[in-house]
Amino acid sequence: MSFTQTDITKENLNPFETIGNKWFLVSAGTKDSFNSMTASWGFMGVMWGKNCVITTIRPQRYTKEFIDKNEYFTFSFFSDEYKDALRFCGSHSGRDVDKMECTGLTPVDICGQVGFEQAEMVLVCKKLYVQEMKPQCFTDSSLIDKNYPQEDYHIAYYGEIVKAFVNNK
Numbered sequence: 001m002s003f004t005q006t007d008i009t010k011e012n013l014n015p016f017e018t019i020g021n022k023w024f025l026v027s028a029g030t031k032d033s034f035n036s037m038t039a040s041w042g043f044m045g046v047m048w049g050k051n052c053v054i055t056t057i058r059p060q061r062y063t064k065e066f067i068d069k070n071e072y073f074t075f076s077f078f079s080d081e082y083k084d085a086l087r088f089c090g091s092h093s094g095r096d097v098d099k100m101e102c103t104g105l106t107p108v109d110i111c112g113q114v115g116f117e118q119a120e121m122v123l124v125c126k127k128l129y130v131q132e133m134k135p136q137c138f139t140d141s142s143l144i145d146k147n148y149p150q151e152d153y154h155i156a157y158y159g160e161i162v163k164a165f166v167n168n169k
């Protein structure tokens with residue numbers, strides 16, 4: 001494993017593929033105390049003149065506690081061979097299981113944040129803005145019926161991509 005820093009604006013990234021189809025782990029904390037969960041909804045783009053991501057987290061996620069108490073979070077992207085590991089991290093809570101032990105993923109320190117030895121790319125993101133979705137803000141109420149029967153509205157976390165790393169393996 002050897003991560004080298006890259007310019008995110010020069011990476012050939014299709015967010016619909018990278019986020020929506022390949023999924024990713026969103027993590028917060030340090031290598032020794034962190035939590036990660038799988039996400040397949042999210043955004044990459046530009047806001048306030050900064051290269052940003054947005055991750056949307058439901059209130060009951062253990063990962064939310066880590067994102068809330070840390071200044072940074074990370075996005076880690078993997079090749080398809082790790083889809084089962086991501087499936088596991090997206091269907092079990094860190095409150096109940098040790099996801100690293102169960103998946104074989106290996107956390108690594110990246111700029112004081114957590115990435116994974118097996119990841120293809122890790123984005124280190126500085127939290128900038130946090131906003132809870134509210135039912136009265138939906139202009140298409142069918143989204144509420146479909147996605148929020150438990151009223152567990154997502155919280156959107158905007159983060160500036162302060163560093164990006166690719167794994168040369």
Ligand SMILES: Cc1cc2nc3c(=O)[nH]c(=O)nc-3n(C[C@H](O)[C@H](O)[C@H](O)COP(=O)(O)O)c2cc1C
Nearest residue numbers: 037038039040057058061062063090091092093094
């Ligand atoms: C493909 C996939 C995508 C997911 N995307 C999200 C998401 O964007 N936001 C969210 O809150 N949960 C999402 N989840 C669910 C969490 O990953 C799941 O509830 C996880 O067990 C939470 O773990 P934690 O309690 O350790 O944080 C997704 C799950 C899967 C399998």
